[in-house]
Amino acid sequence: MIHAAGIDSPGIAGSPAIAVEVCRLLKEAGAPVTEANPEFNPNRAPLIVPKSGWRGIKAGPVGKYTNPDENVICKCEKVTEAEVIEACRRSIPIDSTQAIRKRTRAGMGHCQGDPANYGCEERVAAIIARERKMKLSEVGRRPWPASSMLSQRYIDDSEKSHFNELSKAPLVEKL
Numbered sequence: 001m002i003h004a005a006g007i008d009s010p011g012i013a014g015s016p017a018i019a020v021e022v023c024r025l026l027k028e029a030g031a032p033v034t035e036a037n038p039e040f041n042p043n044r045a046p047l048i049v050p051k052s053g054w055r056g057i058k059a060g061p062v063g064k065y066t067n068p069d070e071n072v073i074c075k076c077e078k079v080t081e082a083e084v085i086e087a088c089r090r091s092i093p094i095d096s097t098q099a100i101r102k103r104t105r106a107g108m109g110h111c112q113g114d115p116a117n118y119g120c121e122e123r124v125a126a127i128i129a130r131e132r133k134m135k136l137s138e139v140g141r142r143p144w145p146a147s148s149m150l151s152q153r154y155i156d157d158s159e160k161s162h163f164n165e166l167s168k169a170p171l172v173e174k175l
Contacts, residue, residue: 002026047087047103051078062123073127074120076109084124088131095132096140097124113142 002022027033051057057080058065059072068081087103088094097113100106106124107113113121121141129136155163 044090047083047090048105049080049083054078059118062119062126073123074104074106074109074113075118076111076120077105077107079104079106079120081127084127085131088128093132094128095134095138097121097128097142098140100124100128 002025004018004022023033056070057072057078058070059075065071068085071081073079073081073084083104084100084106087100090103094100094103097107101108107120111117111120113119113124115122125136125139125141128134128139132139
């Protein structure tokens with residue numbers, strides 16, 4: 001078994017080189033690694049569709065617009081329902097709003113999916129649940145738009161205190 005997690009790389013940009021190295025290591029270990037599949041197409045059609053203005057797309061309350069090509073799910077990034085559906089139906093499974101963010105930019109605009117603004121996080125989660133035939137509660141998502149690293153959107157005094165204590169403790173005690 002080869003663990004490629006935790007490699008200090010630029011993420012997805014480094015993945016082809018990591019894959020080549022993993023194949024080399026597997027061959028060295030005697031694994032039956034064959035040549036590349038000649039039918040494999042490494043190029044993927046882009047999901048992010050640049051838009052010029054609002055021509056042909058419409059934003060409104062949930063359910064107001066039923067045409068997925070027109071129905072805007074994320075106002076800030078102008079992502080349509082059709083784009084989210086296409087991302088859900090591609091070969092790599094989608095099970096979270098974060099996965100959709102990375103593929104379509106839905107929820108990555110200035111409001112960061114704020115429910116008080118347009119609620120795109122909730123809209124995306126509902127589409128994922130519908131398309132993947134999941135319960136809405138099973139769709140992974142951030143409980144708030146700011147960051148999934150914190151327990152709430154804005155840190156309070158007790159969390160600030162906790163972070164300060166962590167920064168003062170020796171590294172061995174932190175682990």
